[in-house]
Amino acid sequence: MNGTSSRLLTLLSLLQARRDWPGGLLAERLDVTPRTVRRDVDRLRELGYPVRAFKGPDGGYRLDAGAELPPLLFDDDQAVALAIALQLAVTSGAGVGEAATRALITVRQVMPARLRRRLDAVQVVPVADRTGHEAEPAVLVALTTAVRAREVLRFDYATEHRPDGAPGELVPPRRVEPHHTVVRSGRWYLVAWDLDRDDWRTFRVDRITPRTPTGPRFTPREVPGGDVATFVSARFKGSSGADAWPCTGVVELDLPAADVAPYAADGTVEALGPDRCRLSRGAWSWVGLAATVAGFDAEIRVVGPPELKEAFATLADRLSRAAGGRR
Structure with missing residues (x-):
């Protein structure tokens, strides 16, 4: 952080610490001239912070923030990022959803009107995991x-x-x-x-x-x-070494590549024609991979390896028994 930015933050903190600050005292605390204080106050006003000047023997300044926290210095992008992060906290699994909501309200109160409008424009509807397994x-x-x-x-x-x-x-x-x-x-x-x-x-x-x-x-x-x-x-992925699935195979599906790609997870899809594609994908086991591919409602041809073809046979036997022995 450069000297001017650091000084602005210090000035904001001082103005929050007490209601009225004589200009000379602020200059002394910041180790700058009264003229520099006036310039810094003007910078804060340009950012939207309501700093008022009052008359007196030395003159002084007052911050009309009405907040318990020191006013926060954010640019537009930072304000948007903060709003998104706090609204998405409910999906973090950390059990801090209510606290994040209160934090967003608190932060909003100490921001200038211009940034409050930016903050209010960001409305996110988080969809949280309802399993109840949040971390305390x-x-x-x-x-x-x-x-x-x-x-x-x-x-x-x-x-x-x-x-x-x-x-x-x-x-x-x-x-x-x-x-x-x-x-x-x-x-x-x-x-x-x-x-x-x-x-x-x-x-x-x-x-x-x-x-x-x-x-x-x-x-x-x-x-x-x-x-x-x-x-x-x-x-x-069940791997103790490289970041790769222990079992990977290739199949051809009688489906357009565009219909398969959204559900291929980390697999790859190659178009073979308007209604046919090749899917390369991995899983934690061969039968698990076969079951995943079988989820596509289409004819399947196994390209390889042989373990995947054997897994389809095993899966077919299990499904046949589940259906009461009918083929």
């Missing part, structure tokens, strides 16, 4: 504090939630070296080195109950591959 803010704070302090963490870890949404059965306490907290598809995870299993693990934060105190400090390790996002993505 206090737990997130405890985990991120341990990550930053590089301290061994002990916690109770519940198994799968019961159908009524209550936590599952607790297993013996875990001891880990916490390295990262990540969010994926609206759910929070802790990436840590499990001291008892001597391996990397990902833990769902909504199942964690931290124990106190934390343990000794540890030396950070490098996650496999060196990138936590790639590591987590690979784990969710």
